[in-house]
Amino acid sequence: MTHDEALFEYTLRLGDTDVVLAQRLSEWVGHGPIIEEDIALTNVGLDLLGQGRMWLSYAGEIEARVKGHGRSEDELAFLRDGGAYRNAQLVEMPNGDFADTMARQFYFDQAHLLLLRALAQSADARIADIAAKAAKEVAYHAERSADWVVRLGDGTAESHARVQRALDNLWPYTGELFAADAVDRVLIEAGVAADAPALRAPWRATVERVLAEATLRMPAGEWMQGGNGRGGRQGVHTEHLGHLLTEMQFLQRAYPGARW
Amino acid sequence: MSNEWPLWEIFIRSQHGLAHKHVGSLHAPDAAMAVRNARDVYTRRNEGVSIWAVKSADIVASDPDERDALFEPSHDKVYRHPTFFPMPDGVKHL
Numbered sequence: 001m002t003h004d005e006a007l008f009e010y011t012l013r014l015g016d017t018d019v020v021l022a023q024r025l026s027e028w029v030g031h032g033p034i035i036e037e038d039i040a041l042t043n044v045g046l047d048l049l050g051q052g053r054m055w056l057s058y059a060g061e062i063e064a065r066v067k068g069h070g071r072s073e074d075e076l077a078f079l080r081d082g083g084a085y086r087n088a089q090l091v092e093m094p095n096g097d098f099a100d101t102m103a104r105q106f107y108f109d110q111a112h113l114l115l116l117r118a119l120a121q122s123a124d125a126r127i128a129d130i131a132a133k134a135a136k137e138v139a140y141h142a143e144r145s146a147d148w149v150v151r152l153g154d155g156t157a158e159s160h161a162r163v164q165r166a167l168d169n170l171w172p173y174t175g176e177l178f179a180a181d182a183v184d185r186v187l188i189e190a191g192v193a194a195d196a197p198a199l200r201a202p203w204r205a206t207v208e209r210v211l212a213e214a215t216l217r218m219p220a221g222e223w224m225q226g227g228n229g230r231g232g233r234q235g236v237h238t239e240h241l242g243h244l245l246t247e248m249q250f251l252q253r254a255y256p257g258a259r260w
Numbered sequence: 261m262s263n264e265w266p267l268w269e270i271f272i273r274s275q276h277g278l279a280h281k282h283v284g285s286l287h288a289p290d291a292a293m294a295v296r297n298a299r300d301v302y303t304r305r306n307e308g309v310s311i312w313a314v315k316s317a318d319i320v321a322s323d324p325d326e327r328d329a330l331f332e333p334s335h336d337k338v339y340r341h342p343t344f345f346p347m348p349d350g351v352k353h354l
Binding site: 034036037039040043140144147151 | 286287288292293296297299
């Protein structure tokens with residue numbers, strides 16, 4: 001695997017994870033528990049969409065270097081099937097109730113922030129620039145979702161039970177955020193990618209601190225989804241991604257090249 | 261206990277504005293979240309550099325029915341405006 005081949009895969013993983021979670025959050029439009037929260041969830045989604053566009057644009061440029069022709073951000077987002085998507089499985093999990101959405105967001109935001117801060121030091125200047133810009137937005141996301149986990153955890157008996165269940169259910173999907181395969185290793189070696197396995201300990205410390213404040217129990221399972229290099233980042237997805245893409249890609253599939 | 265979250269009035273100071281201006285209201289369970297919600301609801305288009313949130317219930321307002329008693333007396337007292345003084349030629353920015 002050449003450096004650029006690995007870089008293409010790596011930027012797709014970053015971009016797809018943002019785009020898929022943005023699509024999930026957009027499903028809350030008009031369904032938020034209150035209008036203020038409806039707007040806040042959508043804002044986070046739009047931030048992620050903007051970041052996803054930057055990663056996918058860059059991925060397309062790298063693809064052009066590798067193959068002579070690179071796809072645009074739109075082609076990459078709207079004309080790839082599920083098996084070609086490289087997002088972590090965590091972000092394709094369904095919204096469920098508000099606690100499910102916030103638990104997913106909390107796990108992801110804390111890891112995302114650590115990842116972007118590491119990538120801001122990347123030897124690849126373009127990656128460093130995008131990451132530094134995105135980290136400012138994600139610092140707010142991380143604070144907001146942690147705050148909600150605390151509020152739900154030490155809220156009512158029902159909110160406590162629901163967010164605990166959500167955290168337990170999603171726990172096995174967090175391992176993939178800190179996995180490293182051949183793609184990662186080539187780029188970690190080059191100082192381009194973040195050393196994801198090294199982010200697990202600080203992530204875990206943050207999660208433990210927030211859950212303790214929220215009077216919630218830390219999920220205990222050791223077994224993780226997507227291990228052995230067969231996770232979303234390698235194109236192996238849950239059944240949920242296909243449904244999400246069907247909706248997200250409908251327009252470009254039904255009316256190819258449509259613009260407005 | 262009411263299930264409705266209390267109402268907050270939101271004031272934003274814009275980039276070049278000197279004072280916070282009232283921009284609207286929103287619901288939030290406490291002060292911290294009122295500021296956070298205000299950030300999401302009212303500063304999405306780069307409007308502000310500072311946010312104040314005040315519980316609507318804490319605002320003391322004048323009674324519209326007392327409008328005449330409060331404000332009418334000043335209508336015919338033009339001498340309260342500083343417009344009756346000849347300005348020296350050298351004074352600028354007035």
